[in-house]
Amino acid sequence: DTGVSQNPRHKITKRGQNVTFRCDPISEHNRLYWYRQTLGQGPEFLTYFQNEAQLEKSRLLSDRFSAERPKGSFSTLEIQRTEQGDSAMYLCASSLEGRETYEQYFGPGTRLTVT
Amino acid sequence: TQLLEQSPQFLSIQEGENLTVYCNSSSVFSSLQWYRQEPGEGPVLLVTVVTGGEVKKLKRLTFQFGDARKDSSLHITAAQPGDTGLYLCAVNNAGGTSYGKLTFGQGTILTVHP
DSSP states (O other): OOOOOOEEEEEEOOOTTTEEEEEOOOOOEEEEEEEEOOTTTTOOOEEETTTTEEEEEEETTTEEEEEEEETTTTTTESEEEEEEEGEEEEEEEEEEEOOTOOOEEEEOOEEEOOO | OOOOOEEOOOEEEETTTTTTEEOSSSSSOOOHHHHHHHOTTTEEEEEEESTTTTTEEETTTTEOOTTSSSSEEEEEESSOGGOOEEEEEEEESSTOSOOOOOEOOOOOOEEEOO
């Protein structure tokens, strides 16, 4: 399967702990996106990478959030000092530069529960 | 206010019924996408519409892009339980970005009862 993969699929953590999620995009895709989705809502944009460069961060991404894509392949999203309000589904998507319609392919997501 | 307003928010119907979901905005878009998302999974792209007035069909699903490229609709004929899910419309390049950041509507939760 050459789709977008995310690990772990589920994470339960206590408030104040740090968590890290991983995303492996479709291999030839150079654009990678992170979104957050709360129950019953559409995904909201968090951040975007083109190759290894992080080119935009949403105001939703507080200082406790950091994302990396060190070699322009997989990406990690870390949340430090988690809060209950961080509980959500974290989605990763990838796309190929040059496609005019910017079709994005999503991974299955990581469901975070902060207790 | 949401850039994309979807209606209805919830739809519960019986198998075999027809339904239409709407995605409206006051802004003009170069393209619009529809996704379907099942519980615990990521959204899956169904279709991209590009031209004003365009109609695309995917089996029992019919997608239409408004003439002015401000709105879109999704019509499902003879709904089946397998159609159950969250239907999302999305646009890219909102705010003038050049790389395709997606902005989503809040979605329509469809439940089709056997």
